[in-house]
Amino acid sequence: MTKITMTVNGKAASADVSDNTLLVEYIREHLRLTGTHVGCDTSQCGACVVHVNGQAMKSCTMLAAAAEGAEVTTVEGLAASKDDLHPMQLAFKENHGLQCGFCTPGMIMTATDMVKRYQEAGKELTEDAIRHELEGNICRCTGYHNIVKSIQDGASKMTTA
Amino acid sequence: MYTTKYHKASDAANAASLLGASPEAKILAGGQTLIPTMKQRLAAPTDLIDISGIAELRGVTIEARKKLGVLKAKGGETITIGAATTHYEVANNADLAAACPAITGLAANIGDPAVRHRGTIGGSIANNDPAADYPAALLALGATIHTTSRDISADDFFTGMFSTALNDGEVIKSVSFQAPAAAGYGKFPVPASRYAMVGVFVAKSIDGDVRVSVTGAGDDGVFRHAGLESALTSDWSPASAAGVNVGAEGLLSDIHGNAAYRANLIGVMAKRAVESA
Numbered sequence: 001m002t003k004i005t006m007t008v009n010g011k012a013a014s015a016d017v018s019d020n021t022l023l024v025e026y027i028r029e030h031l032r033l034t035g036t037h038v039g040c041d042t043s044q045c046g047a048c049v050v051h052v053n054g055q056a057m058k059s060c061t062m063l064a065a066a067a068e069g070a071e072v073t074t075v076e077g078l079a080a081s082k083d084d085l086h087p088m089q090l091a092f093k094e095n096h097g098l099q100c101g102f103c104t105p106g107m108i109m110t111a112t113d114m115v116k117r118y119q120e121a122g123k124e125l126t127e128d129a130i131r132h133e134l135e136g137n138i139c140r141c142t143g144y145h146n147i148v149k150s151i152q153d154g155a156s157k158m159t160t161a
Numbered sequence: 162m163y164t165t166k167y168h169k170a171s172d173a174a175n176a177a178s179l180l181g182a183s184p185e186a187k188i189l190a191g192g193q194t195l196i197p198t199m200k201q202r203l204a205a206p207t208d209l210i211d212i213s214g215i216a217e218l219r220g221v222t223i224e225a226r227k228k229l230g231v232l233k234a235k236g237g238e239t240i241t242i243g244a245a246t247t248h249y250e251v252a253n254n255a256d257l258a259a260a261c262p263a264i265t266g267l268a269a270n271i272g273d274p275a276v277r278h279r280g281t282i283g284g285s286i287a288n289n290d291p292a293a294d295y296p297a298a299l300l301a302l303g304a305t306i307h308t309t310s311r312d313i314s315a316d317d318f319f320t321g322m323f324s325t326a327l328n329d330g331e332v333i334k335s336v337s338f339q340a341p342a343a344a345g346y347g348k349f350p351v352p353a354s355r356y357a358m359v360g361v362f363v364a365k366s367i368d369g370d371v372r373v374s375v376t377g378a379g380d381d382g383v384f385r386h387a388g389l390e391s392a393l394t395s396d397w398s399p400a401s402a403a404g405v406n407v408g409a410e411g412l413l414s415d416i417h418g419n420a421a422y423r424a425n426l427i428g429v430m431a432k433r434a435v436e437s438a
Contacts, residue, residue: 002167019167019209022196043197044353046275055249055278061196062279065167066189066211114274121253135355136273 002065008033009077023067024048024059027074035075035105039138046137049106049113050074056113058136075105078112088112088154097150099141107147110137115155125155163205170210173218173334177309179210181330188212188332190245193272193280194288218245218283218334221254226340226367236260236342236367244283244333248272251282263344263362263438264302267294270348272355283333289382291322291413292356296383297376298346301362304338322382342367343397345438347430349377351417358417359426363389363434365397373431378423380413389431402431 005014008031015030027033027050038060039047048060051073078086088111091097098104114133118125130148139147167189170176180186186208189195198204212218226237238260242251251257252269271277271285271294285295286306299306299315306313309332318326327333344364351358357377365371373389376382392405407427412420 018164020162020165020199022162022200041200043193043276046273049275052278056275057279058275060200061193061276063167063189063192063196063209063211065169066192066213068169110274133274136275 004064004068006067006070006072008072009074017064019063019065021064022060023050023052023062023064023072026064026067027059027072033074033076037102037105039102039106044136044138045103045106046110047103047106049109049137051109051113054116056110073109075108078108086112087157088115088151091154091157092147092150095146095150095153097142097146103137103139103141107134107137107139110134111151111154112158115151115158118155119158125152127152162199163202165199165206166208168208168210170212170215172215173212173309173332176210176212176215177330177332179208180332183208184329186210188284188287190284190287191247191276191280192284193276194284194290212245212283212332213281215245217243219243219250220246221251221257223256223260223340234342236340238340239337240264240340241335241337242282243335245281246283248277248280248282249274252277260340261302261344263341263346263364264298266437267298267346267348267362270294270350270355282336286318286336287325287327287333289319289321289323289325290356291379291382292351292354292358292360292377293383294346294348294357294360294376297357297360297362297374299336299338300374300383300385301364301372302338302341302344303364303366303370303372304336306333307335307337308333316385319383322380324382339366341365342369343438345434345436347433347437349426349430359423359430361386361389361427361430361434363393363402363431363438365393365438369394371397375427378412378427380411384411386427386431389427393435397435399432399436402435403428405431 037047039045043061187206189209224239258265348360360376409420409424
């Protein structure tokens, strides 16, 4: 067992976990934050993407112990409240960016990370760039078109730089 | 995943002593290959030694070239990359992009964004996956791998598919190489995994030495290609690379493509690599 301490969605979180606990298992099963999904178990689908110290990472491909001391943001941490969604969440809602919704938390966490990186670098987030950036996120419903549209819309309403 | 014991190493020497203390221990850097392998129960290290937070293993340094002899137009700086430096950090280092854009471009196309935020150059070369990108770059650039006990040339380091010259209890600290006069990387990725079906790295040193390495295609991992090296030594041009007759012997056949297909791709990727250099 290893004692871990981290900040999740702005709140201190601490637990004794077995050493082989994945970050996603800690988030879902210990903290009961079930917005972060496990889709593939082979590190390919991106449904488990969270932000660790401000960078998108696959929480199924990382030990909880390796996130010791980190600032973690899950999809539950994006919106200020249920009535005040993050611009990227609103964009997915308004552009029909989801069908079954299983991949959506990972899509939104990947999207907010990519927009932040492009805005900070002063680079234009083109449609091609969005499609390239989504290589690590799989959606089996939408065919991606509305996800790309949602990210374009959400990006236009996000100011991170 | 089988049970394991997690250790956080305080520095490289500590990591090496923890690694040497247990015969079935493994170094954990970004874990982007090791953790999925453990989840599949294809690896069961008794101990994991996390080196991801060690400051001395992270970062890129570029030392200006010494002004000896004829001043060359480009290249000659000594580039050192810490073993725990992530693909994202390599891809986005502006000074490195100026000195050796082939390696920043290579790093920018490994896996996907989340993998690049966590995966490291040391992890990539220690694993020596036969389709990984970095082994091709280090072999073609004539890099040196610095470990906790010695320096190893890339020619000696990559000893075959998933195997390296690393001994038990030996930890990679950094890699270094001289910035080339020109270098380029052509990669044909497998669409699902983003690994190289075939990747060809071409490099010309400031002294005019040409080295060409191929990843993804060999049935025993990354290798240098003598035919492409001699063609590009006499004429550094895309047409020269494309004119080389690449044989299929020793190449991999699998569900993605047979050896003859890969042989053809080597010529095409070599041509594109020179075009991009």
